[in-house]
Amino acid sequence: MNIIDVIGAYVTISALLSPLIVFLIKKYIEAKVKHGFDKGLEDHKHDLQLLTKEVEYDYQRRIHDFSLFSSKKHEVYPQLYSLISDLHMKFEIASSAYKEYPDFRTDTKFDRIEEYLKKHEVSDDSIEQVKTEWLFDKQKGIQKFQTSLDFQEILVTDKKRVEAYKEFLNKELFTGSELSDLIKEFLNDIRMVLVEETDKVLYGEYEGNRQEYYKKLRQKQEDIRGKKDKIKVMIQNELNIDNNKEMAKDTNSK
Structure with a gap:
């Protein structure tokens, strides 16, 4: 076989093998690409599943936390408002410009007066002071009796204020x-009025003249009353009370 025949045979074989080699290479590349794609897809699906589980867990945790928080609010808010309402009622009595007292002017003994003061938890020292005044001058004794009752009412109200403030701090979260x-403004406004009322009761001191003092006092009482009403509305809105009442009505009517 001469060189011409060898070259011809090589060219013929190359021509026959080239499509096969190209085909095999193409298939190899396609297989590699598909394998890489499938693996990437599986990895992506795995990562996506992990992310989905994490998001679902976080969502469920948030729902659970919100449910607990909402439940706690429904427990805390009525307790807070009950304290605020009770305090306000005491405050209205303690700061009232119009008070009624039992009439002991015709009594010849101190027994009934002492019993009344003890019933209202007036301190022994104050009772002794009232008795001393009453024994020497009944009129001054009666005035001291009324002052002791007024001051005791202030003390009781301020004790309620402190209790309400402590409870509020525990529930402020x-x-x-x-x-x-x-709520802080409401409690502080009450405290300021009680301080002024203490000065008035114990020392007869007024901010300005008597008429001006009571005019300002009425305005402060109105402001405090307005804040108490606003607290009530805000709590109702927070607890969605009106909507719950409507839902209860609809349920009962069915």
Whole structure:
């Protein structure tokens, strides 16, 4: 076989093998690409499943936390409002410009007066002071009797205020910032009026003249009453009380 025949045979074989080699290479590349794609897809699906589980867990945790928080608010808010209402009622009595007292002017003994003062938890020292005044001058004794009752009412109210404030601090975590600020203002306004009332009761001191003092006092009482009503509305809105009442009506009517 001469060189011409060898070259011809090589060219013929190359021509026959080239499509096969190209085909095999193509298939190899396609297989590699498909394998890489499938593996990437599986990895992506795995990562996506992990992310989905993480998101679902976080969502469920948030729902659970919100449910607990909402449940706690429904427990805390009525307790807070009950304390605020009770305090306000005491405050209205303690700061009232119009008070009624039992009439002991015709009594010849101190026994009934002492019994009444003890019933209202007036201190022994104050009772002794009233008795001393009453024995020497009944009129001054009666005035001292009324002053002791007024001061005791202030003390009781301020004790309620402190209790309400402590309870509020324990529950402040569950109150919104706007409601929290309003409750603080309400409690502080009451404290300021009680301080002024203490000066008036014990020392007869007024801010300005008597008429002006009571005019300002009425305005402060109105402001405090308005804040108490606003607290009530805010708590109702927070607890969605009106909507719950409507839902209960609809349920009962069916």
